[in-house]
Structures are given as structure tokens and as C-alpha cells.
Amino acid sequence: MAFVILAPCETEKAGECATVCPVDCIVEGTDQFYIDPDVCIDCGACKAVCPVDAIEEEYDLTPEQEVYLEKAEAFFANE
Structure with a gap:
């Protein structure tokens, strides 16, 4: 299981998440931060x-939010 960064990050990109991650799996993209699943x-x-409550567990995503998991997977596949 992994965490996923959702829509609120697209306008915020605060970055606190990346600084506390013990395995450095959070990377800043052009539009938002991404977690490598x-x-x-x-x-x-x-x-x-996260100051904007933009992070959820993968298995708690609604069908509308699953696009953000797909975006993260695609981001790291192209890295």
C-alpha cells in the first residue's frame, strides 16, 4: 500500500511531505508532488x-481520485 497526493497539491505544492519522508519517495513534478508507490x-x-490535506492512502481513494495514483505511476515510469 502507498500514499497518494491529490488535487489540493496542484495549487499548493508546500513540500513539507518531501522533507519528512524517511525513504525519499516524494518528488516534485511540474504540477504537484508525487509519491513513488x-x-x-x-x-x-x-x-x-500536509497543510492542505492532499494525501490519502491508496486503498481509501474514491474512483474520482484514482487518477492521481495513475499520474504518480506514470510520473515514475517516465523518470
Whole structure:
């Protein structure tokens, strides 16, 4: 399981999540931050510090939010 960064990050990009991640799986993209689902250890540190509540667990996503998991997977596939 992994965490996923959602729509509120697209306008905020605060970055606290990247600084607290113990495995450095959060990377800044041009439009938002992304969590590498293959590296995330599901510790929840990022979710706890996100000032815009933009981070959810992969299995708690609504069907409308699943596009953000797909965006993250595509981002890291092209890296």
C-alpha cells in the first residue's frame, strides 16, 4: 500500500511531505508532488504534515481520485 497526493497539491505544492519522508519517495513534478508507490513504506509521516490535506492512502481513494495514483505511476515510469 502507498500514499497518494491529490488535487489540493496542484495549487499548493508546500513540500513539507518531501522533507519528512524517511525513504525519499516524494518528488516534485511540474504540477504537484508525487509519491513513488513502489518505494513508499506507508509510514504516514507525509499525511501528518500536509497543510492542505492532499494525501490519502491508496486503498481509501474514491474512483474520482484514482487518477492521481495513475499520474504518480506514470510520473515514475517516465523518470
